[in-house]
Amino acid sequence: QQQVKQSPQSLIVQKGGISIINCAYENTAFDYFPWYQQFPGKGPALLIAIRPDVSEKKEGRFTISFNKSAKQFSLHIMDSQPGDSATYFCAASTSGTYKYIFGTGTRLKVLA
């Protein structure tokens, strides 16, 4: 019940296309859902996050869509660029625990 399932494992997108990464969870106590971006040799960096009281959050080309009833959330990268090529992790947390459960990651490659 503590798992966060992330798909796909890898993704190849053409420059200018839309990249979509999906995550699903079981624990309905989760109430904070961040996405992290990691470049090779670097630590993960917080990209965008959402709480379940909203269904969508947008920051620039990055959008989180949240479906509470389906217990799913997804990251959309609009107008994908080669510089977006990285590994993306979703995570989930419950208020008061201060601990994250991470998905297994998606390696995105954007072709020029």
Added chain:
Amino acid sequence: DAGITQSPRHKVTETGTPVTLRCHQTENHRYMYWYRQDPGHGLRLIHYSYGVKDTDKGEVSDGYSVSRSKTEDFLLTLESATSSQTSVYFCAISQGGVPYEQYFGPGTRLTVT
């Protein structure tokens, strides 16, 4: 990397030897975490700290111990390193509250031969 340093950045050690990794923060954040990252497993929590001398286990704590004697430092010790502990180790910090973002350090690549 949000005022977080990890040392060493790379280490090769032999099976059975003790190893200590250090995480140092300049942000005065209350919470500190140790994760390991392995292909196909994402990031898994080893131990975390919610204050000086206050620590708790994560999901993969066997074979690891931690200590936090100062707010700024969080040490991860492999008592007797094994090849299965070859991994990239990340430290993270959080000031808690809502929202409680975690910020990650640059990582330590550990190879146990």
